[in-house]
Amino acid sequence: MIRLQSSDGRLFAVDEKTGFMSTLIKDIVTDLGSTSEPIPLPNVTGEILVDVVRYCRYHKDDARLSSSVPDILQDDSLIEAWDRKFMAMPDDRMLKVISAADYLNIEPLVDLGCLAVAKIIRTLSVEEIRERYNVVDDFTPEQREQIKKELERMK
Amino acid sequence: MKRKDSFVSSTGRAADALSVTSADGRLDFLSCLPYEIAMVIVIYSDYPTIQTIAEVSRSWRRFARDNAVWRRLFLQQTEWRTPRALAAAGCYYHSGSRANRVQNNIASSRNDAAAPSSALASGANTPRVGDEDMYAAGGYGSDIPLGDATVNANSASMQRILAAYTGSSLRPALTLQHRVAPSPTPSLVRKFGGRLVGADWRYLFSQRLKLDNNWKTGVADIHTVAGHADSVYCVQYDHEKIVTGSRDRTVKIWDSKTLQCTRTLAGHDASVLCLKYDDTTLVTGSSDSTVIVWDWQTGNHSLRLTSHAAGVLDVAFDREHVVSCSKDCTIKVWQR
Numbered sequence: 262m263i264r265l266q267s268s269d270g271r272l273f274a275v276d277e278k279t280g281f282m283s284t285l286i287k288d289i290v291t292d293l294g295s296t297s298e299p300i301p302l303p304n305v306t307g308e309i310l311v312d313v314v315r316y317c318r319y320h321k322d323d324a325r326l327s328s329s330v331p332d333i334l335q336d337d338s339l340i341e342a343w344d345r346k347f348m349a350m351p352d353d354r355m356l357k358v359i360s361a362a363d364y365l366n367i368e369p370l371v372d373l374g375c376l377a378v379a380k381i382i383r384t385l386s387v388e389e390i391r392e393r394y395n396v397v398d399d400f401t402p403e404q405r406e407q408i409k410k411e412l413e414r415m416k
Numbered sequence: 417m418k419r420k421d422s423f424v425s426s427t428g429r430a431a432d433a434l435s436v437t438s439a440d441g442r443l444d445f446l447s448c449l450p451y452e453i454a455m456v457i458v459i460y461s462d463y464p465t466i467q468t469i470a471e472v473s474r475s476w477r478r479f480a481r482d483n484a485v486w487r488r489l490f491l492q493q494t495e496w497r498t499p500r501a502l503a504a505a506g507c508y509y510h511s512g513s514r515a516n517r518v519q520n521n522i523a524s525s526r527n528d529a530a531a532p533s534s535a536l537a538s539g540a541n542t543p544r545v546g547d548e549d550m551y552a553a554g555g556y557g558s559d560i561p562l563g564d565a566t567v568n569a570n571s572a573s574m575q576r577i578l579a580a581y582t583g584s585s586l587r588p589a590l591t592l593q594h595r596v597a598p599s600p601t602p603s604l605v606r607k608f609g610g611r612l613v614g615a616d617w618r619y620l621f622s623q624r625l626k627l628d629n630n631w632k633t634g635v636a637d638i639h640t641v642a643g644h645a646d647s648v649y650c651v652q653y654d655h656e657k658i659v660t661g662s663r664d665r666t667v668k669i670w671d672s673k674t675l676q677c678t679r680t681l682a683g684h685d686a687s688v689l690c691l692k693y694d695d696t697t698l699v700t701g702s703s704d705s706t707v708i709v710w711d712w713q714t715g716n717h718s719l720r721l722t723s724h725a726a727g728v729l730d731v732a733f734d735r736e737h738v739v740s741c742s743k744d745c746t747i748k749v750w751q752r
Contacts, residue, residue: 352442379465386468
């Protein structure tokens, strides 16, 4: 059993296989040996760790897949239903999950999270992106002209 | 451990940034996430989405213009993955199903060598320097310069991104010079301060796209080239010249750009039915039942192979042999 402690003091107990989905945790446990002391994760809040652990618990038995980026792009049905449900969370929570997954070095979760964000962006127009992600249009009028010209050239 | 430190520091950045979400949870993630992660999101996007991203804001635009993104977009198009493109991309291949798929694409694209190489060559004749995004040329060597931030290409997350680019295990070439296939198109790579920095993949993409669109819409210039006195039976070309053989018993060499005839080779006593050439040598077969081996640059014949009893319908050659086949039902292999 591996014990994890989130930044806000919540304790999580996971089995080794689940915990080892995170290369960071795997390295810590391998280096320090199993210990009853919980591993502190100062960069992850309890709320987000819940999602991360949920993902790892579900996927712990997956065979190590090679990067499947090109396929997923084309075919939505390649993403399993459970993952699709997992991906359906508010933007800010998803970003925190991605960040936590990167910190914990859980590669498939980083990929899944980034794919989720990419899929949303794909459906949005420029204005909708700005609106949704609070991005300021900081182009100068000259730059906007240049962009327009380049778009014409690319056609 | 070194790698742990890099994750802590990169997430430290993200954690701080994420703590400044606006009250309604809207966050400009591209500006807040660590570069490697933001890149993963961008490279999951398709071509139209990348164009959209490029219009959102200045910082978003920088991601959309990143050379690595365009390299991936380019290599995602299976028909565009010619040996030259892959050489420019500096791809190594490891065993595994994805790598095999790539290998098969190379094998099939070797069969139509002329078209893909002209796609890469066409239009890319002027070196492109001075663009404001010149700094984002990376993808090769152990460091990827990107404006102010220098990302270590050997870090675990960078390796993951790079592996995702072609779907095969990929190690970036240490020096581009060794990866680019020798070709008469030096403009395939850009120079920055005199140093080769890498192919301009966005430019290559737009050129290739334009070519594809031209094929789809039938946009093409038709040039009629006259000069032979009779039917033209065979042709081979490259970006410098077009070589034709005719019933008028001659072989003509034409300049690809000006379409002017630069040389006429006479020597056969009957129609020239077939021809092949390489860097130095031209081999022709004729109704006169002979095969002539020429030095096409000087126009001299070096050999005349007389043995067939009827017209020579096709020829092929390599460094050691010439092979001819004939209406006389035989195939002859000649040692050079």
